[in-house]
Amino acid sequence: MPLDTSAYSLALLRVDGRRWNELRRIHAQIRTQAAADGSSYLEMGHTKVMCVVNGPSEPGPRRGGVGGTSAAGSGGGGGQSKDAEVAVSVVVAGFSSVDRKRRGKNDKRILELQSTISSALGASLHTHLFPHSTISISLHVLSLDGSLLAALINAATLACVDAGIPMTDYVAACTAGSTSTYAANDESADPLLDLNHQEEQELPGLTVATLGDSDRVAVLVCESRVQVGRLEGMLAVGVDGCKQVRGIIDRVVRDKGRRMLQEGTVEKGVGLEDMDLD
Amino acid sequence: MASIKRSLESDPFAANIASKVYVRSTKSGKVQKIVREVYLRQDIPCSSKLCRACLKTAPKDAAGRPIPFVLSDRPAGTSQFPQGHYLVPDTNAFLNAMDLFEQSSAFYDVVVLQIVLEELRNRSLPLYNRLVGLTKSEDKRFYVFFNEFRLETYIARDDGETVNDRNDRAVRKATKWYGEHLARSQPKGQAPAVVMLSNDRDNLRKAKLDGIPAFSLVEYVKQLKDGESLLDMIPESEDGELSKDKRLGEPIYPEYFTVSKMMTGVKAGLLHQGIFSVSPYNYLEGSIRVPAFPKALVILGRENINRAVDGDVVVVEVLPKDQWKEPSTQVIEEDNITKNENPDAEAGDDFVAGKERKALQEEVKRTHSKTTEGHAQPTAKVVGVIKRNWRQYVGHIDQSSVSQSAQQGRKQESVFVIPMDKKIPKIRLRTRQVGELVGKRILVTIDSWDRGSRHPTGHFVRSLGELETKAAETEALLLEYDVQYRPFPKTVLDCLPKEGHDWKVPESTDDPGWRDREDLRNLLICSIDPIGCQDIDDALHARPLPNGNIEVGVHIADVSHFVKPSNAMDAEASIRATTVYLVDKRIDMLPMLLGTDLCSLKPYVERYAFSVIWEMNPNADIVNARFTKSVIKSREAFSYEQAQLRVNDASQQDELTRSIRTLLALSKKLKHKRMDAGALSLSSPEVKVQMESETSDPIDVKIKELLDTMSLVEEFMLLANTSVAAKIYDAFPQTAILRRHAAPPKTNFDELSNQLRVKKGVELSVESSRALADSLDACVDPKEPFFNTLIRIMATRCMMSAEYFCSGTQSYPEFRHYGLASEIYTHFTSPIRRYADLVAHRQLAAAIEYEIVDPSVRSRGRLEAVCKNINVRHRNAQLAGRASIAYYVGQALRGKATEEDGFVMKIFSNGFVVLVPRFGIEGLIRLRDLADPEPVATYDAETYTLTTTGSREITVELFQKVRVKVTDQKDETTGKRGVKMELVRA
């Protein structure tokens, strides 16, 4: 087995060879499933997720679909309200992690992930345009290697863009951590960007998502214990990481758009005039 | 439909990402495959001060500080590389010869490859920690190069290549890259050579084919100046590695099972895992406690012990019933049986040496002659070792194993080293300096024990000095019990208050130091301690209250004010865990300035304290208890004797004396209550060595006297500890640091209660501590007052030892302190000399909201680690203290011969153990010590009676009072001077 996170101070290198402020490789695709309204596939390192978006759809026969079966959190109020409901379902495949533990649908962690994603996306999607309807976001986790919530939010953002649901801006997320444990109480600890699984297990960390290019924080989740003094540095690094992530997903969207134009999938000028294609 | 499969190939950035696949097996036996990403990069510097290229891309931390370069720009040369060189050792080099790398005469500028560090960590955590220690030392210049992350040095495993071969290749690749990289930036021929060190012949050969400078440790050391003296530190197995084929090595021990076979067996309940321990009286008998059985399994004989060494974690298999035996009633000492073995010629010998076989036969005969079969106990054999507990051992060279020629020459010789610890087997050592080492205390390690060798093989680490000199023996003792005795490093001393000895409690009560402190300077507080005590942890006071009750205060040195969590001083104290008291030396847990001055509750000066204050009624019931940080001024520091005199002197009617009398009266009531609750009064003989004041040579030995004032202090300390335990548990149910004493398993008393029944007709009841206390009280012999103490000493040895623990790890009923009959207990009253007390202080301070709780005393994982360490250190400190007394008792008796009364406390078929209360020592008297020729003896195990006939006719039974002559003698086996006992009359 390789070294653990305590080796960082030896050469300022993390367990996978990154520096403190480096993201893992992010690879993303949109429109991976032609049958869905919107879809995406996203890898952050070895964390791999797939997302399918359907809707917005009117209540009725279709409502019994994805949204109905999921124990969904709702961002913009229920289906009865004036805003569309954002119904999120997360399924973690049994083979996604090493221990191959099955997570039930009602697993507390899953419920919490769903509700967090729902409110995060709800803040950016223009749900008021679709009263009494539902936007179903269905996420599948194929492989787990840390920063799961961040990957899910990014994938959901991409799929919503693909589905053409109007939104204020991208919601881009990533994690940040710290190089030494809470108990070590080391004041000189460096902040870390984008934690992998091992780092998540051993070190304090948080997930942050920002809205577009701004510093506006849409999500901030911290489930580990960390000294307040270190929090500021972690948050700053996290917000900076979100901007990098935004740049990457923005390029994915634009590349796809350009290719679709070239391939003639979309006629020129159909809602893409405002896109800066070079 | 877009393909989402080939994301990696399509990514231009992906060329620098590699995947690493690991297979690991979990505790439950499952195999897991782990895939990890690895990011390859080119900005990992070589860290040579000669290199310009790497300087530009050197990494910086989040604050923008770069890591300074490590490797010297003028590295030392060798005979072959006068231009200087850097070393790149492989894993085996570190595994075999870590001591070499820690030398101060050579081994500077070393590149530690990441892959080597990883492998080392998997093979041996202690060695890994030592290597990390080296990389942090500034003068040794060890640099960790992350070869697995640098693009140029990363290699993927080829098809069919073993992990080891791949890692060896990675080491060669990195060495080669280093050489070329440095050569590029230096004028031709001036760049330092980069030399690979390995003990693997194949690796060396491949390196040479590749044109990489590479040497074995021996070849390399020979190039150094004064390399000769280092050669001994290269372990035996290294030679073995290079000359494997030369060895005859007919295996004489059974082969170990594979790990998976052991795991399956343990899981199925057919094999058992536990810690192997050797009988102190018989080196061929071991025992192992396993969870499956209530009693320990017995492991008899060399073949069954199968190379296990005391303390190893091993897996055993129970032997068939016809091989079950009673544990030996014989004393067998390795030295007498294997005395004239030749360390060189051993492969040809058969497995059990002749004499050893004879001893076993007698053993079997005796077992067979027994009519009662029920006595036979399950036996087992070792089938594998999970984890070695090998450490460094102190010992001396067995003179009889040294050949005449070796005394002068420089030729490498094999000799035996006899460890001081009798439970450790002789260690075979190859050395070129036999002449210098004979008669010295030396430190050695065990390197290996293969099937072909009767004894383990080790190598020399260093010499401590002449045998029997005070310096060498004291250091030996400290090393043997792993006591950290080096002076405190500067980083620790930097944590001390700047004012030094001039530090004072601030005069102004507005000073932040006074925040939330009660001013108790007006109270008549005093301390009572042993004579000459300098580190005064505790002081007391008592005063009557208007309502007829009494206020009692226990004031403890406020160490946590000076030692802040997680700084260097705290880290050092947590490692030391306890102050160690030897007869003539004290190894402090905290620097002197704190221990004997600033924290110490010295008389006549103001000091910070942490106070526990009770209101008690005259019956010593607690009406209420409170805790506060305070400032006190002790009026007097009494010795126990002084305080006792004062209390007894009716003419002394001053307030201070009266308050001590009040405390004394209360303490008697407290003790009475404790005894009623079932607290045990146990015993171990405590003696004191009197020293000549000028030369500090021991001159006499005295049994410690017990005074009422000692019991006074003890009672209030117990009370304070109990009160604090309840308080911190209330505040931190999961993480309070507590101390528990488990009830001993009933079977522990089987032997003793049978002995008492047979010999004295007394029943020992062990259902509860109360029952045990009562039946111990009943064990009296009207003619022999010491008999009761003797039984208490023996009962104490049947007990479990008390331990520190973190409250979340046990359920409440398990908190119980059996010996003190207390539901909950902790240590609070000696923070100067015990780390546990310091943690309790921090927790109490947080519990009373004096300060916010520090993460280090709230993290359960960390506390568990702290408890584990202090439990070990605590025990070692006790053992070291006892060993030190034993050594000085031997010195005090030197050249004298006295006749003393003794008591038989253990009996074997070929000897017996006598306890001499006057000196608090035990001695073994063997049949052959009784007369020459050795008398014939019959041993009746039913009645614990040994009868001899022939050259001397005596009858000795258990508990019997005997007269012995006590003289000093140098024990040739351990090289220790100790006492020798001769039987004068039975």
Ligand SMILES: [Zn+2]
């Ligand atoms: Zn360089």
